[in-house]
Amino acid sequence: MTDAADPSPETRHGLVIRSTGSWYDVRTDDGEDLRARIRGRFRLDALEIDETNPLAVGDRVKLTVGDDETGFITDIEPRENQLSRRAPGKRGAVREHVIVANVDRAWCVQSTFGPKVNPGFVDRFLVAAETRHIPAGLLLNKADLLDGNERAEEAMAFWQELYEGLGYPVILTSAVTGRGVETFRAALAGAVSVVAGPSGVGKSSLLNSVEPGLGLRTSEIGEKTQKGRHTTTFATLLEAGGGWVADTPGIREFGLWDLAPEELGGYFVEFRPYLDDCRFPNCTHVHEPGCAVQAAVDADEITPERYGSYVAMLETVEESHRASQQARWRTQGRPDDPDEPVEEIE
Ligand SMILES: Nc1nc2c(ncn2[C@@H]2O[C@H](COP(=O)(O)OP(=O)(O)OP(=O)(O)O)[C@@H](O)[C@H]2O)c(=O)[nH]1
Ligand SMILES: [Mg+2]
Ligand SMILES: [Zn+2]
Incomplete structure (x- = not known):
């Protein structure tokens, strides 16, 4: 408990156990459940990194408790994943x-x-x-x-x-x-x-x-x-x-977030042993000659179900990759457009 006369309320630590949009339920390390809000700064930070929700369940946070026993989340600890x-x-x-x-x-x-x-x-x-x-x-x-x-x-x-x-x-x-x-x-x-x-x-x-x-x-x-x-x-x-x-609430479609098309094959665990054997290093494993993944499908080492999933997924990943690239160009300027500011390369 913070003394009402104390001008600097003590910082506590907790775990976000429920997220309803603007309010969060936080289980503090001393076992208390508090309703809490976040400071505006986080919202802005979150918008820059293009997340719809700045905090999620499972986040560890720092917070202060006001006189009305609701919390103010002042910091989020770095996420493990x-x-x-x-x-x-x-x-x-x-x-x-x-x-x-x-x-x-x-x-x-x-x-x-x-x-x-x-x-x-x-x-x-x-x-x-x-x-x-x-x-x-x-x-x-x-x-x-x-x-x-x-x-x-x-x-x-x-x-x-x-x-x-x-x-x-x-x-x-x-x-x-x-x-x-x-x-x-x-x-x-x-x-x-x-x-x-x-x-x-x-x-x-x-x-x-x-x-x-x-x-x-x-x-x-x-x-x-x-x-x-x-x-x-x-x-x-x-x-x-x-x-x-x-x-968690039911999801109609599980859309993939920010994936480069050339990375996708590496996230199909059974494709991994073949990826280094494709003739072209940027092989998409769909139409290229000398593709070790397609050969593994023909040899029944990769199931047609999973390969079919990969091909369908590649299409949507390519589409959303293009969309996010265009969104970046709109906000940051297209790198090869002479009229637009060029992105600095570190
Ligand atoms: N026959 C059968 N029915 C089940 C089983 N598990 C859940 N149900 C029924 O399926 C329906 C949906 O169950 P919920 O637990 O609400 O489903 P949910 O996945 O949490 O759904 P959302 O919260 O909307 O995402 C209910 O009518 C349950 O009674 C099961 O093992 N067998
Ligand atoms: Mg449910
Ligand atoms: Zn290939």
Whole structure:
């Protein structure tokens, strides 16, 4: 507690556990939960680095506490990492949305049905995690709905084998029967994790199964078919399974943020052994002769599913790369335009 007569309120440290846009919930190091706002300076800094949210759950901050017991965030500690995606918005306006900061493992959650597994989503998520060296895994939820459906069971076994083969842990779970919940709980212990995925796959339900006391809101049966329904509206960092885990709002499309097209192949883990063997160093692995990646696809060493994902992703990465380059040219001037100021090279 700060003495009201004290002219310089004491600085405290804490963890951002909930972000609602302008207000943040911060768990201080002495275990108190405070509502806090940030100083304007951060907003401006954040705009310059093109993030939609200057602070994310998982951020460690310094704050002072005012007379009304709300906090003023004065500083953000350097991040170890951050999981980001392209902020939803107009085409051309490419901005970063930070989902969570300082995270040890990122779980992409998909469901067997309602909605079905979206492999494009999974691969974009895995690429985003790879770009920041964040270990990632896959939760295939609503396993109870597979019961007796042989084709669907085979499909799940296929995805599980594919992603486990790449080194990503895959857990088949059910918030209804409890299948896989113990394995998931064990994976949360002693770490900061995040669950992210489309709306309705059961992210909040799964966390409720791990930690029944959480009482997170989930959509009611019957509501789940309503399109565009998002039950979780703000990212929240929760204590579950002996660790911290961020529950996040459903994402319709996991867009990639700021990736150079020539880097993309390196974020497909199974492409890595071949990248040095392509004839052209700037090979995009699509149409070039002497491409070792395409040869590996032909030799069944890279699956057509993952290669197809790569080709589809490359197109959108090229498109958004062009858009952000043009945005930079608009604000900083185009380097080769004599009428515009030339960017200084260090
Ligand atoms: N059959 C079955 N239904 C499930 C399971 N997990 C969740 N559900 C149902 O799926 C619906 C969506 O669950 P939520 O936990 O709200 O999904 P969410 O991923 O948190 O969705 P958002 O918060 O909108 O992103 C609810 O009706 C749940 O009861 C499961 O394992 N099996
Ligand atoms: Mg939810
Ligand atoms: Zn190649």
